[in-house]
Amino acid sequence: MNHRKLSAGETTGTYRITDTVTESELLSIAKAFARRRLAKGRKITQPALAFEYLQVLLQDYEHEVFSPLFLDSQHRVIRFEELFRGTIDSASVYPREVVKRALACNAAAVILVHNHPSGDPEPSDADRRITQRLKEALGLVEIRVIDHIVVGSQGCDSFAEQGYL
Known part of the structure; x- marks a missing residue:
């Protein structure tokens, strides 16, 4: 993490804030960490582990976005991208485009x-x-579709956990 107001803590995975930060800066730092946790090559062993990162990245949008997480056969992230953008209460999602993108990424899941x-x-x-x-x-x-996660400011819901898949 290359941020001037942040330094590594004594324990791995901890950080010290070295100067006063604004709420906006804190959110920016949180989003940078979340993007890093969903970066290419990261293994997703349980979709629930990705919830907090997805919530940080998507909860503040004022419109719906559909953003698949494409994975390889070992469930490592290939790509996380916004494919469709909608309105305040819906987004049109086209299966053909999702399949095209998944194939282009050589996704297994x-x-x-x-x-x-x-x-x-x-x-x-x-x-x-x-x-x-x-x-x-x-x-x-x-x-394979491993899960469908719906993100809201009140948390995340997993289709797999609810038995919808």
Whole structure:
């Protein structure tokens, strides 16, 4: 982490703030750490481990975004990117485009991720329908959908944990 107001702490994974920081700077630091935790090559052993990073990155959007996490066969991150951007309460997601991007990344698996600007991460019926369509489309090209995570300021909901997958 290359930030002037942050230095490494005595224990691995800890940091000291060396100067006064604003709330905006703290959020920027948190987002930089979250992006680093979802960077290429990082292994995602349990989707729940990614929740806090995804929440930091997506909870403040005022519109819905759909951002898959493409993984290799060892569940290491290949790419995390915003594919679709919507309105305050919906985003159009096109299975064909998700499949094209997954194939371009040579993904073996994917964790689907989108946010709810309302703050409530409870999946909607539309969320469940598009997840099923994506699972079927990706399954045709042997790409597994491991989870679909809905991010809100009140937390994250996992389709896998709720038994929707």
